[in-house]
Amino acid sequence: MGRLPPNSINLNVRGLSQSATIAINDRSNALRAEGRTIFKLGLGQSPFPVPRPVVEALRANAHQKDYLPVKGLPQLRQAIAAHYSELAKVERTAEDVMIGPGSKELMFLLQLVFYGDLVIPSPSWVSYAPQAQIIGRRVRYVQTHRDDGWCLRADRFAELFGEDPERPTLVILNYPNNPTGYTYELDELKQLASVAREHGVLLLSDEIYGQLHHQGAHQSIAQFYPEGTIISSGLSKWCGAGGWRLGTFIFPAELRWLLDAMAVAASETFTSTAAPIQWAAVAAYQPDPEIKTYLTNSRRILRALGRWLAGRLRQVGVLCADPDGAFYAFVDFSNLRPQLALRGVTDSASLCNLLLDQAGVAMLPGADFGRPPEELTLRLAYVDFEGQQALDAVEALDPDAELSEAFLRQYCGRVLEAIDRVADWVERG
Numbered sequence: 171m172g173r174l175p176p177n178s179i180n181l182n183v184r185g186l187s188q189s190a191t192i193a194i195n196d197r198s199n200a201l202r203a204e205g206r207t208i209f210k211l212g213l214g215q216s217p218f219p220v221p222r223p224v225v226e227a228l229r230a231n232a233h234q235k236d237y238l239p240v241k242g243l244p245q246l247r248q249a250i251a252a253h254y255s256e257l258a259k260v261e262r263t264a265e266d267v268m269i270g271p272g273s274k275e276l277m278f279l280l281q282l283v284f285y286g287d288l289v290i291p292s293p294s295w296v297s298y299a300p301q302a303q304i305i306g307r308r309v310r311y312v313q314t315h316r317d318d319g320w321c322l323r324a325d326r327f328a329e330l331f332g333e334d335p336e337r338p339t340l341v342i343l344n345y346p347n348n349p350t351g352y353t354y355e356l357d358e359l360k361q362l363a364s365v366a367r368e369h370g371v372l373l374l375s376d377e378i379y380g381q382l383h384h385q386g387a388h389q390s391i392a393q394f395y396p397e398g399t400i401i402s403s404g405l406s407k408w409c410g411a412g413g414w415r416l417g418t419f420i421f422p423a424e425l426r427w428l429l430d431a432m433a434v435a436a437s438e439t440f441t442s443t444a445a446p447i448q449w450a451a452v453a454a455y456q457p458d459p460e461i462k463t464y465l466t467n468s469r470r471i472l473r474a475l476g477r478w479l480a481g482r483l484r485q486v487g488v489l490c491a492d493p494d495g496a497f498y499a500f501v502d503f504s505n506l507r508p509q510l511a512l513r514g515v516t517d518s519a520s521l522c523n524l525l526l527d528q529a530g531v532a533m534l535p536g537a538d539f540g541r542p543p544e545e546l547t548l549r550l551a552y553v554d555f556e557g558q559q560a561l562d563a564v565e566a567l568d569p570d571a572e573l574s575e576a577f578l579r580q581y582c583g584r585v586l587e588a589i590d591r592v593a594d595w596v597e598r599g
């Protein structure tokens with residue numbers, strides 16, 4: 171291999187580094203290996219186990235060995251269509267569903283087969299823009315503001331189409347949101363849908379955290395723009411099965427041409443998603459009371475934890491409203507800029523590095539999500555706890571009671587300790 175020049179790498183990929191979340195995880199592991207106590211609030215992985223009926227279904231299907239159809243196992247496509255028709259209030263059939271090895275891979279294929287600009291709000295999840303860059307698409311960020319919960323406002327969205335209203339555009343909206351933990355009100359979704367329809371945009375509604383809305387009140391924009399919206403989801407977050415790699419796209423019949431084009435690209439790349447995983451996933455989409463309880467209890471823990479930590483950080487002057495869903499908080503240290511500057515903080519990256527080195531807490535800088543580098547925002551993922559133990563403990567409580575701080579200290583102690591450390595670090599300055 172010595173003859174290959176070291177720079178024989180596709181120009182679109184050259185200069186890109188590994189996904190930021192993976193890098194912070196590696197760095198935290200290295201510090202832990204040196205004997206340091208590190209609190210991992212960097213990587214956004216569900217703390218909860220895969221629900222028992224789904225694990226059992228995987229066990230029962232370990233023998234499934236055949237390649238499956240490229241769009242997915244028919245029984246699973248059927249189960250997903252039924253599930254989302256109810257959840258998202260749209261009529262969808264098995265033919266509208268495509269299964270892939272993670273929604274991330276499906277998004278990549280979508281960006282590959284659809285020819286247009288990518289529009290995403292800032293902040294956004296870390297992989298949308300690099301995928302566009304690898305494929306060679308233009309990325310356009312739309313600014314958001316903390317006072318709007320970092321949500322895209324319909325008037326800002328509309329301004330985008332000023333110069334070239336007909337330009338083919340893929341817009342990705344993600345709610346409940348990674349990195350912010352916030353979601354949209356029904357009215358906001360209606361307004362955004364009407365702008366999307368007016369300009370004929372392709373809308374990818376990334377609802378991978380939909381089932382982790384803390385009140386169980388997630389609403390899909392697909393109900394207001396059914397003909398142009400693809401719903402993206404999968405098992406990774408609500409079902410705690412990120413490593414199983416199963417993602418789902420649900421198309422309207424009007425976009426069947428796009429689904430078919432993606433299936434062509436899929437057939438030449440990953441062929442189909444792992445058979446045992448697809449068979450097992452059928453169980454995840456059944457109306458099973460055990461799965462319902464699992465979800466109710468997961469939401470209850472995340473809601474209490476999100477509220478507690480946002481409140482604790484507000485006490486020391488960090489700006490952070492209570493999250494609405496998922497397991498993230500996007501916190502803003504801007505009000506503390508003068509005192510932090512004395513400690514060498516100039517931007518979100520230096521803030522993150524100091525917090526890792528001095529407080530032992532790993533988080534991700536806002537810059538990784540498309541925010542201006544000098545803005546002092548960070549994302550924290552409140553997942554550093556034993557999900558199974560917390561679920562078991564919640565089960566024994568009165569279903570209507572708010573989870574107390576004592577409960578959170580006992581079962582999510584590492585998260586509380588990490589946040590206390592951040593708060594102490596701020597106050598020490």
Ligand code: PMP
Pocket residue numbers: 214271272273274275295344347348376378403404405406412415416417
């Ligand atoms: N969208 C968002 C907003 C995410 O946070 C993630 C996972 N971190 C994904 C999509 C991709 O998930 P998966 O590929 O596991 O389906």
